[in-house]
Amino acid sequence: MLWNWQLSDWSQFAFDAARLRDAEAQFLKGAGVVIGSMHHLDGNARQGLVIELISQEMVESSAIEGEILDRFSVQSSIARQLGFAADKRRSNPAEAGAAELMADLYRRYAEPLTDQLLFDWHKMLMNGRRDLVDIGAYRTHADPMQIVSGALHAPRVHFEAPPSDRVPEEMARFIAWFNDSGPKGGAPMPAIMRAAIAHSWFETIHPFEDGNGRLGRAIAEKALAQSLEAPTLTALAAAINRHKKTYYAQLHAASQTNQIDAWMGWFAQIVLEAQGRTIESIRFLIEKTRLLDRLRSRINARQEKALIRMMAEGPDGFAGGLSAHNYRTITDAASATATRDLAELVELGALERVGERRYARYHLTIASREGGDGAGD
Incomplete structure (x- = not known):
């Protein structure tokens, strides 16, 4: 079997952009609803919502990979990272590192993507790990980077990434495209289209020893935030986690071809579902505040x-x-x-x-x- 990176048209992704037009328009409309709804929240409520949403993103993103983080510990760490008041709850290294990554993404979403930024994110995410050779650097091992399942004596290979010696070249091409396709780049692309390509492309390269899924989803969030020119509050990982089996199936299918209409359509629906969930959370916060105000002194x-x-x-x-x-x-x-x-x-x-x-x-x-x-x- 040939993987997409082994094909002659590798990185020349083909899809029908017109099929995403309605989703792109709906996403921009939803972004306006999010911004308008946030204006109904006071400073403390807005801070609380930001902490809740971005902490949920990392908890859910880690859950996709089978790592369970304590939501309240991550929230506390993110609050401290963003300079908000926080309780003194202690976080383990994984929770502290995940919180640092999400806070950095929230603060520096507008910055160009660079090798160094990705290395910094990887160090944050791998906080406390001692079992990896390359932390804060692209992988260098000679063994194939494979995603496998099944018994050790008869593994099933779901995907094999480019060899380690090709990673620097592959990442240079990816990073150049990502920055050029941003709102301030030479060939800007619509939000969902760019985020979908970025996530699939990064996952194909699989440049790190571990953490590629979480970093790939953070890159997709960065793409969405840059397109909106505002820190992202799109609950992307939470939506993906609700459809985890299909997510892996779609990524697997996209790894075998550079004709990616199916992946683009599926990812667009996930982004819209995630944004809808964010809008729902904001409305819930507004309504619960109103309810408590109405009941004050009556309960x-x-x-x-x-x-x-x-x-x-x-x-x-x-x-x-x-x-x-x-x-x-x-x-x-x-x-x-x-x-x-x-x-x-x-x-x-x-x-x-x-x-x-x-x-x-x-x-x-x-x-x-x-x-x-x-x-x-």
């Missing part, structure tokens, strides 16, 4: 604690809804008190009850989706 401390805990789960709320048992665990309330508190929250319009007696579940009534129902539905 007791237990009820407020439970609502804040539910809101911390985001627009999706508790899986399956809040039960009376959950409420008692959160508030230390007695059974009768919990029943009364929950009934009052339903009466006040803060919660919606589904089911009866011990099967009753409670959902927030926040309308985070445009034209949608409650956040916990």
